[in-house]
Amino acid sequence: MVRALFVYSIHLTKICILKKIEDVKKFHSNYSIKNGSNPMGIDWNKVKKKYSGIEIHNCDYLHENSIIYGIQWLKNWDINGI
Numbered sequence: 881m882v883r884a885l886f887v888y889s890i891h892l893t894k895i896c897i898l899k900k901i902e903d904v905k906k907f908h909s910n911y912s913i914k915n916g917s918n919p920m921g922i923d924w925n926k927v928k929k930k931y932s933g934i935e936i937h938n939c940d941y942l943h944e945n946s947i948i949y950g951i952q953w954l955k956n957w958d959i960n961g962i
Contacts, residue, residue, distance in 0.1 A: 892932075894931050895931060895934070896931040896934045897935045897936075897937070898934065898936045898937065901941070901942060901945040901946070901949065904942055904945075904946055904954060905949060905951070908922075908953075911923050911924075921952075921953050942954060
């Protein structure tokens with residue numbers, strides 16, 4: 881059996897908090913990888929240089945509205961899980 885130990889350092893002052901659809905749109909605009917004018921996903925390496933983690937509020941609302949605005953990366957997150 882192989883066991884692995886992962887150690888994470890989270891600085892609470894460096895958390896990105898997404899509460900409103902405007903927050904998600906701004907985050908998407910700042911960190912999306914683009915192929916021409918089409919967003920391809922999020923540049924997580926760029927995100928981790930600034931933030932230690934992401935906190936998402938109003939999960940159902942943000943899921944529904946992110947799809948309306950064409951923000952596809954958020955719809956795959958299981959952010960309502962336990």
